[in-house]
Amino acid sequence: MxxxxxxxxxxxxxxxxxxxxxxxxxxxxxxxxxxxxxxxxxxxxxxxxxxxxxxxxxxxxxxxxxxxxxxxxxxxxxxxxxxxxxxxxxxxxxxxxxxxxxxxxxxxxxxxxxxxxxxxxxxDTDVYQTFVGLLGSGREGARFTLKVVDQPGSLAKIAQAVADAGGNIISVVTWQNRFDEQVYITIKEFGADYRQLEQALDAMDVEVVDIREHPACEPTQYG
Structure with a gap:
């Protein structure tokens, strides 16, 4: 881009x-x-x-x-x-x-x-809007973040697990945590059998950091 x-x-x-x-x-x-x-x-x-x-x-x-x-x-x-x-x-x-x-x-x-x-x-607003789009915010689907080993084929295996569960990947982002510098992958997908996907990820050589079937958040107001 x-x-x-x-x-x-x-x-x-x-x-x-x-x-x-x-x-x-x-x-x-x-x-x-x-x-x-x-x-x-x-x-x-x-x-x-x-x-x-x-x-x-x-x-x-x-x-x-x-x-x-x-x-x-x-x-x-x-x-x-x-x-x-x-x-x-x-x-x-x-x-x-x-x-x-x-x-x-x-x-x-x-x-x-x-x-x-x-x-x-x-x-900066253009950058924020791009960031929101890259992470698939506002679009229906499940979202999960995994800590992975930084080696060839890791993303391909995860993508295959999504496909096997009947899902279509909406967005995928790889990033490093600013505190531990480990490699993470955040994926948003739509259509997968959520339980099947969850079980498949648990069986893989990855650490499931966060997984949400419905990731949307509602704002809270004070004052």
Whole structure:
């Protein structure tokens, strides 16, 4: 999966001369939190996020009147508050590498640039949505996690057990636990005889860490 497969294309942009007030209106109108800044040739020169607009406003302790505040923000241009240089990514970059870059650079988005022109934007929300899809969340089926020996053929045997039980694999992810660095496989499948599959997994050379016939969780609210 590449960045171009998950990015938002033709992102909303602004000019360095765009005012704070205009930027707020743009973000509200298009329901976005990131605003790439481009010059008149379309070249990326900076970026403004919602947090920047918030911090640019006077604090509640200000002695300015409402009129003075509005007047100030109507003159404040994005070139005065934008972040630069901007971390970017190419359309053909693997999505996991883009996510790694966002973590390492502590940013919530990466403009996607091709031949010096911005063609899209990939955000942390896009990464979350991809993660949800990869794990098959929201789709009906059973979910199980196994600790396996990191050797050829392990996944094939598990997949065969699912097939023998009449199941179809919806998603499969291999991962390492951050605490013990052991290899785990999480699979979501639909249609298998749940008890038959459970017995088959118990008989294999794997450790069943978690198995759920109905994995959906309901949110709990407080306050």
């Amino acid at each position: 590449l960045v171009k497969d998950r990015m938002s294309v033709n992102p909303i942009t602004a000019l360095p001369e765009t005012t704070h007030k205009q930027a707020v209106e743009l973000m509200r109108e298009h329901q976005i939190n990131h605003l790439p800044i481009v010059d008149k040739s379309g070249r990326l020169v900076g970026i403004v996020v919602e947090e920047d607009l918030f911090h640019a406003q006077p604090t509640p302790a200000t002695t300015l009147s409402i009129y003075e505040i509005h007047s100030l923000l109507s003159r404040l241009q994005l070139k005065e508050i934008m972040r630069h240089p901007v971390h970017t990514v190419a359309p053909d970059c693997p999505l996991e590498e883009a996510a790694r870059m966002m973590i390492e650079e502590n940013v919530g988005c990466l403009p996607v640039v091709d031949q010096d022109q911005i063609v899209g934007i990939i955000t």
